[in-house]
Amino acid sequence: MLSVIVVNFNTREYLRKCLTSLRAHEPGAQLIVVDNASRDGSAEMVAQDFPDVALFAEKKNLGFAAGNNVGLKAATGDYVVLFNSDAELRDAALTQCVAAMEADPSIGAVHPALEGPDGLPQIAEHNFPSLGSMFRDALRLKNKRPGSLENRWLAGTALVIRKKALDSIGGKLDDSYFMYWEDADLSAKLKKAGWKLELVPGATVKHHGGASGGGADTARRADLHAWFCYGKHRWFRSNRPRWEAAAVWMMDLVDVPRKTLRGLAKHSARYSEWAQAKVTAQVLFGSLTGAKPPLPRGA
Known part of the structure; x- marks a missing residue:
């Protein structure tokens, strides 16, 4: 069956x-x-x-x-x-x-x-x-x-x-x-x-794709991006060597300033790299204490 x-x-x-x-x-x-x-x-x-x-x-x-x-x-x-x-x-x-x-x-x-x-x-x-x-x-x-x-x-x-x-x-x-x-x-x-x-x-x-998430990944809201980022780092911690998970964590941390500057220079109400940079930083530091992102808006 x-x-x-x-x-x-x-x-x-x-x-x-x-x-x-x-x-x-x-x-x-x-x-x-x-x-x-x-x-x-x-x-x-x-x-x-x-x-x-x-x-x-x-x-x-x-x-x-x-x-x-x-x-x-x-x-x-x-x-x-x-x-x-x-x-x-x-x-x-x-x-x-x-x-x-x-x-x-x-x-x-x-x-x-x-x-x-x-x-x-x-x-x-x-x-x-x-x-x-x-x-x-x-x-x-x-x-x-x-x-x-x-x-x-x-x-x-x-x-x-x-x-x-x-x-x-x-x-x-x-x-x-x-x-x-x-x-x-x-x-x-x-x-x-x-x-x-x-x-x-x-x-x-x-x-069809993206129905529950409000659209395609390229238009992912910052609150949804937080869970994408959280999932990525949890996946690496669970399924890859520790050194590799740590390297990916550092890579995202280094990328936060670049995304911040790009987002401030070219802001979009629908898709803001600055907003994504902010939640990325929150997820990265939250992962050190075991904290999860808040539920997505409207969830």
């Missing part, structure tokens, strides 16, 4: 399309919605229009990882899917993913190909971060194209996970990540436990 978990935050109409597509193309799947205290009537819509869906209407925004953990406790399938509320099926792509995993018991998780609303492909796999990749980012140099899957992590957009593999690493996501980096952390843990990660290019999922 396939269990599909959809964590939602104020994306009612995307969620409606998402659930409609899941019910149409994966009719035998267990559907679970975890609503993170939406204020747009999402939970009420699910209760009224999709009464067969297991609905968990939370009283506060738990974040992506903790929200999925709520759904995982209710999941009964041998395979579980982390499925974004702004994603849609056009065919039985998830069943195709399961078939690929059934054919190879060493695979712990797979991801279908992603296609944007414009019909263009989206990236579903990324190289694991390293000090070198962070240095190239800082210099605004192109990073290497995704190489072998041995060194790649899979996005959490439509991630199909073998329940046995998930149980082998504790059965849940690390809910210290409120948003961002939890999928990279999950992939790293599965790899460390000896499971393979694969893409299933023959299966495709439509993904």
